[in-house]
Amino acid sequence: METKTKGLTPRLRAVAELVRHGAFVADVGTDHAYLPIALVSEGRAVGAVASDINEGPYLRAKKNVEEQHLENKITTVHCAGLSGIDKYSPTDILICGMGGELIASIIDDAPFTKDPKIRLVLQPMTHPEILREYLLKNGFEILFERIVKEEKLYQIICAEYSGKNKNIDYNDAELLLGRLNINAGGEQLVALVCHHLNILERISTAKHSALTDSTFEDGLIEKLKEIKNDCSRAL
Ligand SMILES: C[S@@+](CC[C@H](N)C(=O)[O-])C[C@H]1O[C@@H](n2cnc3c(N)ncnc32)[C@H](O)[C@@H]1O
Known part of the structure; x- marks a missing residue:
């Protein structure tokens, strides 16, 4: 049926x-x-x-x-x-x-x-x-x-x-993307990571220009880049 x-x-x-x-x-x-x-x-x-x-x-x-x-x-x-x-x-x-x-x-x-x-x-x-x-x-x-x-x-x-x-x-990356999603990998995960990287990089740039603290965004950007690289290698 x-x-x-x-x-x-x-x-x-x-x-x-x-x-x-x-x-x-x-x-x-x-x-x-x-x-x-x-x-x-x-x-x-x-x-x-x-x-x-x-x-x-x-x-x-x-x-x-x-x-x-x-x-x-x-x-x-x-x-x-x-x-x-x-x-x-x-x-x-x-x-x-x-x-x-x-x-x-x-x-x-x-x-x-x-x-x-x-x-x-x-x-x-x-x-x-x-x-x-x-x-x-x-x-x-x-x-x-x-x-x-x-x-x-x-x-x-x-x-x-x-x-x-x-x-x-x-960690912050797992809260944002989901630990199970990260472990599963795949194209949709890479797309989701790219989406968040885009947003975080814009916020970080704006914070740098305004001389405000971007430690949180910069740390998360590094973690997301690692996840993207690991995941892209496995595709
Ligand atoms: C964007 S629609 C989503 C409809 C459907 N659940 C979906 O995912 O396609 C959000 C719906 O949640 C209702 N809503 C918003 N806050 C709510 C609440 N506190 N309790 C019950 N319904 C709520 C809105 O009236 C609206 O109909």
């Missing part, structure tokens, strides 16, 4: 593929509800709750769910973050297309996520380093990571709570 996740964009397809078979999904900031509709239609998820803080996206999600006649399997909810979502007992929580800081604060505001049975699939648009630092400091383990290319490069982080290992042994 053709899976409906094939109708998703590469970014959302990669998120869908990290959802466990038989999951009950919570999609926070669902907007059009594309993810829960695809996951339930293909049978990967048994049901879902699709929530959004804003009325427009919530109404769009509700309309799309109704058009697919999936109201019996997907509940649409107008709420902030994960507030009130614990009563649906989601097994897999998706928070995609928001800043890393906001994703971390949504998780932090919902203590029920600190449950080893719950999987988080997260796709930060910005500040993946803040999100990784939050996860690692709060007892979540990063199980899988992906880099996906559409018109931009996106990072996807899959984590579960273990309660162990709250001491971070990640």
